[in-house]
Amino acid sequence: MESRCENCIIRQFNSLRAMSKEELKHVSDSKITKTIKKGEALFEEGDKLNGVYCVRNGISKLSKLSANGKDQIVKLATKGEVLGQRSVIAEESTNLSAIAVQDMEVCFIPKESITNTLQKNPNFTLEVLRHMAHDLKEADDVIVNISQKTVKQRIAEAFLYLKNNFGEDEQGFLALTLSREDISNVVGTATESAIRIISEFKKKGLIHTSGKKIGIKDERKLMEMVDGF
Amino acid sequence: MESRCENCIIRQFNSLRAMSKEELKHVSDSKITKTIKKGEALFEEGDKLNGVYCVRNGISKLSKLSANGKDQIVKLATKGEVLGQRSVIAEESTNLSAIAVQDMEVCFIPKESITNTLQKNPNFTLEVLRHMAHDLKEADDVIVNISQKTVKQRIAEAFLYLKNNFGEDEQGFLALTLSREDISNVVGTATESAIRIISEFKKKGLIHTSGKKIGIKDERKLMEMVDGF
DNA sequence: GGGATTCTATGACAATTGTCAGGTTTGAAA
DNA sequence: TTTCAAACCTGACAATTGTCATAGAATCCC
Numbered sequence: 001m002e003s004r005c006e007n008c009i010i011r012q013f014n015s016l017r018a019m020s021k022e023e024l025k026h027v028s029d030s031k032i033t034k035t036i037k038k039g040e041a042l043f044e045e046g047d048k049l050n051g052v053y054c055v056r057n058g059i060s061k062l063s064k065l066s067a068n069g070k071d072q073i074v075k076l077a078t079k080g081e082v083l084g085q086r087s088v089i090a091e092e093s094t095n096l097s098a099i100a101v102q103d104m105e106v107c108f109i110p111k112e113s114i115t116n117t118l119q120k121n122p123n124f125t126l127e128v129l130r131h132m133a134h135d136l137k138e139a140d141d142v143i144v145n146i147s148q149k150t151v152k153q154r155i156a157e158a159f160l161y162l163k164n165n166f167g168e169d170e171q172g173f174l175a176l177t178l179s180r181e182d183i184s185n186v187v188g189t190a191t192e193s194a195i196r197i198i199s200e201f202k203k204k205g206l207i208h209t210s211g212k213k214i215g216i217k218d219e220r221k222l223m224e225m226v227d228g229f
Numbered sequence: 230m231e232s233r234c235e236n237c238i239i240r241q242f243n244s245l246r247a248m249s250k251e252e253l254k255h256v257s258d259s260k261i262t263k264t265i266k267k268g269e270a271l272f273e274e275g276d277k278l279n280g281v282y283c284v285r286n287g288i289s290k291l292s293k294l295s296a297n298g299k300d301q302i303v304k305l306a307t308k309g310e311v312l313g314q315r316s317v318i319a320e321e322s323t324n325l326s327a328i329a330v331q332d333m334e335v336c337f338i339p340k341e342s343i344t345n346t347l348q349k350n351p352n353f354t355l356e357v358l359r360h361m362a363h364d365l366k367e368a369d370d371v372i373v374n375i376s377q378k379t380v381k382q383r384i385a386e387a388f389l390y391l392k393n394n395f396g397e398d399e400q401g402f403l404a405l406t407l408s409r410e411d412i413s414n415v416v417g418t419a420t421e422s423a424i425r426i427i428s429e430f431k432k433k434g435l436i437h438t439s440g441k442k443i444g445i446k447d448e449r450k451l452m453e454m455v456d457g458f
Numbered sequence: 459g460g461g462a463t464t465c466t467a468t469g470a471c472a473a474t475t476g477t478c479a480g481g482t483t484t485g486a487a488a
Numbered sequence: 489t490t491t492c493a494a495a496c497c498t499g500a501c502a503a504t505t506g507t508c509a510t511a512g513a514a515t516c517c518c
Contacts, residue, residue, distance in 0.1 A: 420466090
């Protein structure tokens with residue numbers, strides 16, 4: 001495992017690549033590498049964050065608790081993504097919880113390294129800004145999807161999303177296995193509804209399952225379903 | 230009407246306040262003031278924007294067309310807000326349409342002034358970043374609300390939002406009058422459903438109406454309803 | 459002022475989704 | 489291996505929401 005940020009490939013995928021050598025050195029000297037087990041939290045809604053987390057490996061769900069006690073998963077973050085940025089930048093406690101859905105390896109970077117660089121290196125700030133602009137656009141898309149598509153369409157879309165973003169294993173199952181509850185929290189529905197629709201998809205031959213694992217059998221039909229056919 | 234940005238009070242409410250005198254002068258020299266009538270578009274989904282719009286007066290809805298032909302209103306922007314930033318920063322065509330729901334007065338600022346300043350003035354970039362961080366948080370909240378609350382709750386919440394953000398007129402009606410269709414597009418439901426619930430609220434004495442205008446009568450009950458009582 | 463058009467309203471019904479109440483399976487720990 | 493809790497699944501039913509049809513009210517424009 002590479003322990004110096006300067007040599008870390010992950011960096012290429014996020015805004016840290018816009019840092020100067022000295023800035024990176026400073027980050028590298030102050031960072032702490034952590035291992036997070038599946039089910040453990042990086043941070044929880046309402047926490048005051050003293051830094052950001054750079055994901056080296058594994059996947060985290062970012063979720064928010066609603067008034068009725070259900071979690072809504074807003075985003076799934078993987079290798080290369082930086083978590084907690086929004087909170088550090090706005091100097092507010094975080095509005096989301098980050099919980100590992102797979103074992104993770106992350107680097108914690110104290111906020112001083114970040115805020116200092118934000119004030120001095122416009123390239124870095126601009127890079128962060130671009131990432132946030134992208135996140136905002138995605139959030140807009142989620143809003144439209146959730147409000148205008150049926151649960152069935154959203155679940156179909158979620159499966160395609162999982163395939164495109166996290167890939168499949170050797171046997172053709174989605175590489176990221178989520179519990180039925182997590183799936184329902186991604187699409188914003190009751191767990192029973194999600195399960196029912198998964199069963200229906202299975203009967204129709206759109207997917208196949210083995211335990212929690214789900215594999216896509218008929219991608220085209222799923223895509224048609226998302227578009228309303 | 231003040232025509233020099235340097236003297237414009239609106240600026241205090243947005244990221245332009247972080248610009249230097251010279252930068253502001255440049256913006257001021259290149260900006261174009263426009264009047265937009267209610268119902269007209271500032272820009273439409275898919276447009277490539279050559280600059281941003283600083284709202285001096287009036288209100289715009291930011292919406293996105295869904296596959297089934299319905300608009301989803303993602304945000305209502307008013308005095309002081311800068312529209313089109315996301316698109317200019319990410320150098321992509323815009324993902325939202327901006328349509329005036331009231332007559333508007335806006336300043337169009339060519340993107341060169343913005344991108345130049347973004348590259349040179351970290352304070353400005355940071356300020357823009359802070360605003361976008363705030364927008365992102367709000368978007369997260371919208372996602373949770375839409376997916377976890379009933380239509381009734383969302384409509385109650387929308388009325389409270391309209392009161393808190395745009396105020397009331399002398400007779401106690403919400404200062405921003407939206408059509409029933411716009412209301413349904415804010416909360417993400419069918420127009421008929423929105424109308425039905427508005428009627429119900431009226432019968433229960435939570436609101437009163439006069440034509441399209443809506444006034445809040447029992448704010449506490451509305452708040453309770455939002456929280457699920 | 460009259461006619462056309464758009465917006466608002468309501469009823470009837472169907473489809474979707476949530477809730478509750480059981481079962482069964484799975485998987486991890488003792 | 490057994491055991492137990494958690495996760496998954498299904499049925500029955502109720503509540504919510506969407507759709508279609510229609511009619512009245514408001515508004516715009518000539």
